[in-house]
Amino acid sequence: MIELKYVNRRYPTSSALQYKQIVTIPTGEIVGVLGENGSGKTTLLKAIMGIGEFRDGEITIDGKPVRDQYERMAFITEEGSYVPDMSPQKYGRFLAEFYPKFDETHYAELIEAYELPATRRIRTFSKGQKMKLEICAGLAKRADYLIMDEPFVGKDVFSRRDSLKRMIDGLTGEETVLLTTHLIDEIENVIDRAIILHKGIIRTDFYIDDMRAQGLSLADIMQEAREAKFYSPIRWPSSN
Template identity: 70%
Template sequence: MIELKYVDKRYPTSNALLYINSLTIETGEIVGILGENGSGKTTLLKSIMGLGELQSGEITIAGKPVLDQYERMAFITEEGSFLPNSTPLEYGEFLAAFFPRFDQPYYAELLQRYELPIRRAIRTFSKGQKMKLEMSAGLAKRADYLLMDEPFVGKDVFARRDSLKLLMSGLRGDETVLISTHLIDEIENVIDRAIVLHQGLVRADVTIDDLREEGKSLTDVMLEARQSNRHYAD
């Protein structure tokens, strides 16, 4: 499981922040990290990945420090981790050297599904192609913990659905998946749980089963979270 305790994360050059008193994500959960731009979604995922120091608190993966579990984790982000002058084939060879679980045949299959030019320099790719490459690399790591930061930005609705289907078809079933997004319609039928952030704080934490029993949707949860924030501010 992923555990956060008294986490305080801030950036000296921006207003971005994150404060979480206590948060546990169980093994095998598929969790949507929701919120508007600037709400703390990316900061949360980067903190779980161990990118940058915390002002205070601790984050553990299966009871161990994040850096001790790094080979079991994959981070899919618009920023990308690829070498811009390399080709997708060279990028795959690079990843295989550092990640023992990296599945090169599956990576090649994903590149083909996404119709990516495997021998062209990645720096020449469009924004959408780069995200498809990151999706392919992240899934091929066969990670136990898969963190995805706004993986559907810039895609039309059909491309988002295709990417989501590809993601779900590539999972073994026991992975812990965190998907940060402000596009909630596509993921409501995929996630087990939704965590709503606003200004670096958790404003809602609900399971989809509970929502359905209450006759509510993720849109309702987002609206309630905003209203509670306005009430808190008043």
């Protein structure tokens, strides 16, 4: 379980995150963290990974500080955590030394499925190839917590669907997944829950099943969040 308690993280000129509540994400949920550019999505994921300092508040994983849970977490980000001078093959061996649960066989299968050159230096890869490698490494860690920051950016629609399918097929159901994306139409049938941010504040937090029961879509709620003048929880329309 991931728990955020009254988190307040500030930059010198602005408040990047300001959660005046307790947010709990139970084990096994797939959560979409959504919002416009600059809304605080990446800042939130980095905070959960223990990157950066808080002014106030606390984030815990299963009741423990994040720094005590790193081996159970995988951070998949466009910025990349790979070693540029290594090949994917050497990088896999490198990761296996640091992550006890790293699945080298699954990693090799993903490298082949994504048609990545296993023996070429990563520094020579295109942006898209580097992102695919990051996904391969993250999924192969067999982590309990997958934190994914725009994992499908830059891919065409077919590559995005392929990546989504591989991600879902590779899960056991015990993992907790948080992902940021602008591709709301493509993830609506994948995520269990959505957290929408606006200017560093949680605008609304809801389950997809509840949304569908009200005849709404993610696009509808994103639009309402953009148009709202005040940061109050969205009230679902009456079902009567």
